Amino acid sequence: MKGLVYRGPGKKALEEVPHPRIEQPTDAVVKILRTTICGSDLHILKGDVPTVKPGTVLGHEGVGVIEEVGQAVSAFRKGDHVLISCISSCGRCEYCKRGMYSHCSVAGWMLGHTIHGTQAEYVRIPFADTSLHRIPDGMDEEALVMLSDILPTGFECGVLNGKVQPGSTVAIVGAGPVGLAALLTAQFYSPAEIIMIDLDDNRLEVALTFGATKTVNSGRENAVERVMALTGGIGVDTAIEAVGIPATFVLCQDIVAPGGTIANVGVHGTKADLHLERLWAHNITLTTRLVDTVTTPMLLKTVQSKKLDPQRLITHRFALADILEAYETFEKAAQTRALKVIIG
Ligand SMILES: NC(=O)c1ccc[n+]([C@@H]2O[C@H](COP(=O)([O-])OP(=O)(O)OC[C@H]3O[C@@H](n4cnc5c(N)ncnc54)[C@H](O)[C@@H]3O)[C@@H](O)[C@H]2O)c1
Ligand SMILES: [Zn+2]
Ligand SMILES: [Zn+2]
Known part of the structure; x- marks a missing residue:
């Protein structure tokens, strides 16, 4: 499958990467339907985030459909449509119990950071039960990508x-x-x-x-x-x-x-x-705060009831094959008037 790989400061490439597999019983593998690029991805590409190792697939936002779940995953099954949270959380540690998922002692910001991310055809989601959100039927899935991180x-x-x-x-x-x-x-x-x-x-x-x-x-x-x-x-x-x-x-x-x-x-x-x-x-x-994504279920309801319209933040759309062009458009926001670019 294809993924957008960080190759060190200033370098990235759309490459053939291994298809993710279930590694832990709490994992799910999700087929990405839509993803996007975040300002933080640009920080990584500038070399500002040294915890991202060259060879990592970038991206921490997206919606998709469950391809496979590990034995311990009980909230989701193959075929479910899900919103991916930029923060993965175990739901059980001291910080998760306090709603500080970003400081989860075994997870946190992992996607496109310490493990392969969402700018690919498939992604492995750790602690799937507590790191994914079911998408209610009939919702505009593209717009929900805005709920992975920025909202x-x-x-x-x-x-x-x-x-x-x-x-x-x-x-x-x-x-x-x-x-x-x-x-x-x-x-x-x-x-x-x-x-x-x-x-x-x-x-x-x-x-x-x-x-x-x-x-x-x-x-x-x-x-x-x-x-x-x-x-x-x-x-x-x-x-x-x-x-x-x-x-x-x-x-x-x-x-x-x-x-x-x-x-x-x-x-x-x-x-x-x-x-x-x-x-x-x-x-x-x-x-100060690192986003916890603890309000995502609430935000999902406000989108469902049309109190919040995240679609307004989307300005451009690209296929995964054109993700380099998507990066260029997002990087040159002053000229291109880009806000969020959808990939997929
Ligand atoms: N705390 C968190 O958990 C968290 C999560 C995600 C993003 N962030 C951070 O939030 C910040 C904003 O993210 P974004 O994606 O909107 O970034 P962005 O780069 O797209 O937007 C920044 C805006 O600031 C404006 N700007 C730049 N210099 C300015 C100045 N001197 N005065 C006034 N405006 C100026 C730019 O024109 C731009 O519109 C970034 O630092 C990002 O890394 C934090
Ligand atoms: Zn982000
Ligand atoms: Zn935790």
Whole structure:
């Protein structure tokens, strides 16, 4: 079968790879119907994630159909359509019991990281009973690919950690797929204002159609002054950092109101300043989180009842044979206006 293989920093290839087999009784083998590319895959390709060994098939998102299950799998059988969670969880360890699946002591982020991932014809899913979700009949399966990672990420790390409330003011720094997922799910709580901040006018335009009330292009205008002007000089109750660079983490500290929350979502590769000399007296809360995907069943229900429409995040489609072109389109998002690209 074919899979997209990481070959070391800057190198990837669509290659013939071995068909996955059941290795543990708790495994399932899933035939991939649709997958996608994540910003984290680009981080891996830059060499930012050294825990990914050359030779690994990338990808941690997707939907598919069960091909085979191990003897201990009881929740699924051949032919079931499933949503793959980017986080695998044993469901039994101390962290899983606390809902912190990303810190599962025997699993966590494995797919396309420490084991072969979903950008292939088939994938082996460890702990299948607790790492897959059955897809209810009649749902738009392509749209559900957005629930493997980016929607739970935006919601758990941004909206829940950020304590978005009815009537509150929210700023989301970064209008990439994750920031936009936070924007969509923040609206479950009816905040009064959602200010979207990015450098890319196209993404800011998209954000307005997704429910942002104001946008700020921080490349052209002074974002701190603009946010202060928009909030009566107070700042925002929730500042969600969805970029992952020091400048945007500092921007969040400059725009959060006293009593507010900074919810960091971005993956940071270098150290970033925390201005405690100013913030110690401002009663702020700072949160960090690796997505647990603990809210995926809830998000699935909101999609089913049409309260959430993840299809809006999909801009391009490719066959697996054209996955290199899909990467190029996703990498050049500013030119191609890509948000999420579907493969399969
Ligand atoms: N915590 C988690 O579990 C988790 C999970 C998935 C992704 N992430 C991280 O979330 C972040 C966002 O992911 P994404 O896929 O949306 O990434 P992305 O790269 O597609 O989007 C980032 C956005 O930030 C904008 N940006 C860049 N520099 C900026 C600046 N100086 N000011 C304002 N905007 C700026 C870009 O134009 C882009 O629209 C990444 O760091 C990703 O690794 C975290
Ligand atoms: Zn991801
Ligand atoms: Zn566990």
